[in-house]
Amino acid sequence: MKVVFTRDFLALILSVAVVGLGSGATLPLTALALTQAGYGTDVVGLLTAAQAGGGLLVVPIAGWVAARFGGRQTIAGAVLVVAVATAAMQLTSNLFVWAVLRMACGAALMLLFTIGEAWVNQLADDATRGRVVAIYATTFTLFQMSGPILVSQIADFGGGRFLLCGAIFLLALPTLATIRAAPHVESEQAHDSWRHVLPRMPAIVVGTMFFALFDTIALSLLPLYAMAHGIATEVAVLFASALLLGDTTMQFPIGWLADRLGRERVHLGCAAVVVVLLPLLPWAVSSPWLCWPLLVVLGAAAGAIYTLSLVACGERFRGAALVSASSLAGASWSAASFGGPLVAGALMKSVGNESLIVLLLVCALAFGAAVLWERRRDLQTAS
Known part of the structure; x- marks a missing residue:
């Protein structure tokens, strides 16, 4: 290294x-x-x-x-x-x-x-x-x-x-004043606006939106979901902490793995982990020996989807195009964190509490599909 x-x-x-x-x-x-x-x-x-x-x-x-x-x-x-x-x-x-x-x-x-x-x-x-x-x-x-x-x-x-x-x-x-080399954005590359960048980053956008939704739901609605399953309030509020623990502690090991095995492969692996674990949550929620490890691993995989989306920005873009790509990722985060909990809350009230899991699962599947679509497109372009 x-x-x-x-x-x-x-x-x-x-x-x-x-x-x-x-x-x-x-x-x-x-x-x-x-x-x-x-x-x-x-x-x-x-x-x-x-x-x-x-x-x-x-x-x-x-x-x-x-x-x-x-x-x-x-x-x-x-x-x-x-x-x-x-x-x-x-x-x-x-x-x-x-x-x-x-x-x-x-x-x-x-x-x-x-x-x-x-x-x-x-x-x-x-x-x-x-x-x-x-x-x-x-x-x-x-x-x-x-x-x-x-x-x-x-x-x-x-x-x-x-x-x-x-x-x-x-x-x-x-x-900030101690930094010697400022970020390099060439003015002649200013034409690399978000309109030119967006078609090249569908998986990055979907991945960012997924984690923004996951993050805001974990902080706002997951404790309510746990309480609906009979978990005591003081324990239910710790569900979000368990997810954040996995997110915080596992990003470096997953980043190291991405550097060794390839970002795209690990990205898809994280999506697969989320898709496998999410449907298990309704059954695991009442079993502490299963629930807490599941939440930690789920938080790590979901957080890595966002982290590796930022990595993908650096792999694909340079200069002003990189700034535009980063701003689009930020916009995706803002849009999902604003609208996601409103949709999830309405679904939980009208359809049932398990709609929370279904919504996250659909978004995780959409991310995996976007990565696979990008891979197929790149292979066709290369050939």
Whole structure:
């Protein structure tokens, strides 16, 4: 394995960790503040949708922005926007203003993650890409998971909790300043817009949407699913933790496996694991000796579908095309995380709780079909 853990990579990972902590704290803090103010889940959902909408709005211009202003400047600007918008929520309780501020955060975070993922792919080479991207994804997930813990400690800081969260984002700026080589996006490649990139990445889009759906359902609806099967509330909430444990701890080993055996083969293998394990969950849910290992492995395989989708972006695209591909992956995440739980919740209410498993299974099968279709298309093109 080549040495890829340069100072640039370590500084970028540290910056991502800070942003993960800040974003992981801001969303639950917003929900908490709205609930304490007497608003219901409908308003919380609308504010969450506003952030997702901001991310979707910036997708068509992400590549142009990165080429026009440079990767380092765009990331630093995005960090500043998120910090200021988060801190500004401390100064008003007007819902319309909050919605605008959340949209600004969503747009800035979309730019930040788009360029950050492209940057990581540029720092890696084809022999180590799986492991490098896995470290990036694992670091972000670990610190994002720490966000709610931070919220539990600052929940009573009514006069300054949003200011504190905004200040957290600013901690990323000093580490960004130490990076020697900025992400390379050639302005003459700006014509590689998302319209040209999208036809070349159907499996990446479907894989990202699958994991976004899986992630949001795990955090919001899976505990309800477990409770419907007679699991006690305090145990049911741990189902999501078991999935996240598998996602967090297994990404590097799976990335190493992808580097050794080939990304596409491992990608399909992860889809197969998800397709096999999901139908077992209704029977395993009441058997702790079977349920907890199943959840950990399921979380690892589902998380790897997303991680290896990022790896596929780095394999296929360069320059502005890579930035556009990363932004489309981010847009797919936003769209699925916004609409997925609404669809799943409606199906659970009207059809039954097992429709949750069916929905995830259909999405996993769609991803596997997309990978197989891409393989067939590439073989036909080569011949």
